[in-house]
Amino acid sequence: MSETKNIIIRRMTGVVVSNKADKTLKVRVDRLKMHPKYKKRYTVSKSYAVHDERNQFQEGDVVEFVASRPYSKTKRWRVVYGEGMPSQPLDSVVDTDTQTV
Numbered sequence: 001m002s003e004t005k006n007i008i009i010r011r012m013t014g015v016v017v018s019n020k021a022d023k024t025l026k027v028r029v030d031r032l033k034m035h036p037k038y039k040k041r042y043t044v045s046k047s048y049a050v051h052d053e054r055n056q057f058q059e060g061d062v063v064e065f066v067a068s069r070p071y072s073k074t075k076r077w078r079v080v081y082g083e084g085m086p087s088q089p090l091d092s093v094v095d096t097d098t099q100t101v
Contacts, residue, residue, distance in 0.1 A: 009066055010066060010067040011065070011067075012029050012048070012064070012066075013063070013064045013065075014029035014030070014063065015027065015030075015060065015061070015063075016058065016059050016060060016063055017059065019052070019055070019058060019059060022055070023052055023053060023055060024050070024051065024075060025049075025051075025057055025063065026050075027048050027063060027065060027077075028045050029045065029046050029048065030043050031043070031044055031046075048065070048077050049072075049075045049076075049077070050075065050077040051068070051075050051077065051078040051079065052079050053078075053079075054081075063079050063080075064080045065077045065079050065080060066078060
């Protein structure tokens with residue numbers, strides 16, 4: 001009889017704010033909160049230090065990252081590399097389906 005462990009993978013998506021340090025990104029994650037009394041929604045931001053082994057992401061890129069072993073005092077996250085991840089800012093990506101010639 002084999003036992004299976006339920007492993008929770010902490011995975012987040014955010015925007016790269018800074019890539020000035022070597023192999024480190026500063027990623028901002030925004031989330032919506034609701035005021036308990038007035039029921040108004042507002043945005044709360046938090047920044048994470050994320051390990052980027054290849055130094056491939058630039059400011060403005062949207063990245064997905066997961067929890068990992070500690071790389072340093074503040075870095076406990078690493079970037080998930082995939083084919084769907086852009087290596088350029090989203091503003092410069094051209095959608096060919098909507099263009100007219």
